[in-house]
Amino acid sequence: MSAASQARRVNPSLQIEVFEKTEWVSYSACGIPYLVAGDVGDVDQLIARTPAEFRERHIDVRLRHEVVAIDAENRKVEVRDHGRGRTITVPYDELLVATGARPREIELEVDDPSIIHGVQTLDDGIRLLEHARRIGCKDVVVVGAGYIGLEIAEAFVKWRGKVTVVTGSAEVMPSLDPDMGRRVRDAMIGHGIEVVCGQRVTAVEGGRVHAGRHEFPADLVVIGAGVQPNSEMAAAAGIPTGINGAIDVDHQLRTAVPGVWAAGDCATSFHRVTRQPTHVALGTVANKQGRIAGENIGGGYATFPGVLGTAITRLCELEVARTGLSMAEAGSFEAVEAVVETSTGAGYMPESRDMVVKVVAERRTGRLLGAQITGGDGAAKRIDAFATALWNDMTVHEMAMMDLSYAPPFSPVWDAVLIGARKAAARVDARG
């Protein structure tokens, strides 16, 4: 929908049709956990723009219309109209594939699929909420420990049931290094969530989740083990895919097939730190890519400058954020790290909260590679200073003297960002 809107802004005379499989467009999938938690009272609040609003801009939105095949050679798509139970063929000049992603499939023995939920689309969220309301949620098990899974786990704490997170990875939130993930786990345990790491779930049978020798009673199971791009239809049409199975795109978000573009969770991105293609399924990236694709399809010119892997969340009163590469992701970069335990405000301010910042830098060059933050209110948005520094290929040495803001309610006189950079610089210098 971002692409459609931007194409319309650029070119008022374009004919724009949008086919959407579900009954919803332009919503905040990231808001689903807050809907489940009851923080957001009504599903309509998650809708940014209604189909009617798009139609007013002459963007023809067709709900419950599922594109089932692309004929790139003849520039046509085959569309299943679920409302009327018919299939139509629609020609195009330019086609944007924005099919998103779905929960990663995991091999599971399941006797009752009705208790298992993904949380990718608004339909998923609504179905999950209806199920929860119907059964009351005595025992909720979340399989996987990524952002959305953990957010859903916290949401169900408010339902007063027992909530268990089971993950095959060694620590929760594997996009953080384990020392930082451990802090997230501690916050969750403090909130009454049972967390079981290093156990792969193999079956959901007889009202129980089975993981190795462990069993957990479950009247509701949420799969939060990451996503995979919906790229099969594009691949079947001969459109090349790459990392993680996502659709390969150039800087303007063209695929390798003439007239076909891709954007959002189904498409690859360029990682500015590794300088390699990557696949990031996040709303921020999808919105930006949509805008870029729409600009180009409308006849303008824009390029997508890439991603850093920036992400943020709040879990069980702990703020958590990361950008760039973790130590685990540093790969062929030789990296040093510095971990700083400090506070969100001046030590003497009663509202100051603990905060931990981890900085990852390249050996010898001192180039910033990434950062991770956990802490109380006000901690995590500091990740944007790191992200901006990463964007500009700064060294930790230069970062250490940046003119960042200070006042007692907001930071110690040396902000955590500066202390982290300084300590990382010292590690770089010590190691040579």
Add this chain to the structure above:
Amino acid sequence: MSAASQARRVNPSLQIEVFEKTEWVSYSACGIPYLVAGDVGDVDQLIARTPAEFRERHIDVRLRHEVVAIDAENRKVEVRDHGRGRTITVPYDELLVATGARPREIELEVDDPSIIHGVQTLDDGIRLLEHARRIGCKDVVVVGAGYIGLEIAEAFVKWRGKVTVVTGSAEVMPSLDPDMGRRVRDAMIGHGIEVVCGQRVTAVEGGRVHAGRHEFPADLVVIGAGVQPNSEMAAAAGIPTGINGAIDVDHQLRTAVPGVWAAGDCATSFHRVTRQPTHVALGTVANKQGRIAGENIGGGYATFPGVLGTAITRLCELEVARTGLSMAEAGSFEAVEAVVETSTGAGYMPESRDMVVKVVAERRTGRLLGAQITGGDGAAKRIDAFATALWNDMTVHEMAMMDLSYAPPFSPVWDAVLIGARKAAARVDARG
């Protein structure tokens, strides 16, 4: 004290003497308003390190020792020892002038100086607090509307007296543009503070503050009209001063006189946006300059990379921040501005608060020149992303696609920083 500590780290054999006029070293002057407000219960909490801690590191701290003259030619200082009532002469190899700043002198007719207070040193703060406790503060008048003055005004709201701010400038907080300052004023008025702009205070007589045709009863008057560097003694010793009367220094913080260095509120800085000397009297800058000077004096090598004029505060529940140049400061840069009214979190999150971001960019080039923020909890620390972008001379066009963090508790899917940059870029493009 930052310089002394860093010199000691670099060079364990250096002999280091510190002469301090008052009875306090190494304290947070920025914490004084919170001490007055009662948020900080005890003055000792504002002390970062005691003289004893410094002496353990073989830094010889002499309290109530006031340097009264510098003999740069013979590398000696004359020191008044207030404790023993004597004057001594002390030789040096390297001298750091770190005399700080004092409240800007304003021409005032005064019949009772005892009710008038500055809030620059901890002594000032303690005297103010004692006075307030003694008299109870029925009527407090703050003269001037800079950061510290307004923070003190808010602090006295907690004393349940009538608080009035009187300033000669057209709007409060003149380091913001007036449209943003107006939002600060509204927050203060909402807190019960009377704010009188555009009225220069001329006299404090008969228990009343006189400003033009206005009169305000006052049993306590705080001067918060900015500061001026304590540079007269250095100037008298032939050490050149520059902008605002501050001591001119090079990148290593050397003055033009051999063996003499300067750092902190008494010294000039280099402004990274204007590329001109500037004078910024802030704790962050002073700490950094102290560290750099100490490194060099100790025999290491470091340069001070300059300032952006970043500042932040929280006033009457409104967070306020700025960096770089305001429209008013743009000077010979032709500037365009964009103002964005958005929210701290996703619109549907109950904890989201209003936030306003103003972005200033150079015409044609699109170079970011500055930013200003007001808003609820979580708004203001975003200034650090702008500061980091300014540090790197980014254009608003490039900023608009940065990979900044997003989750519903923290921002809309397009963070205010990105929207502000995008709107500013559109203004740049429209204006040509």
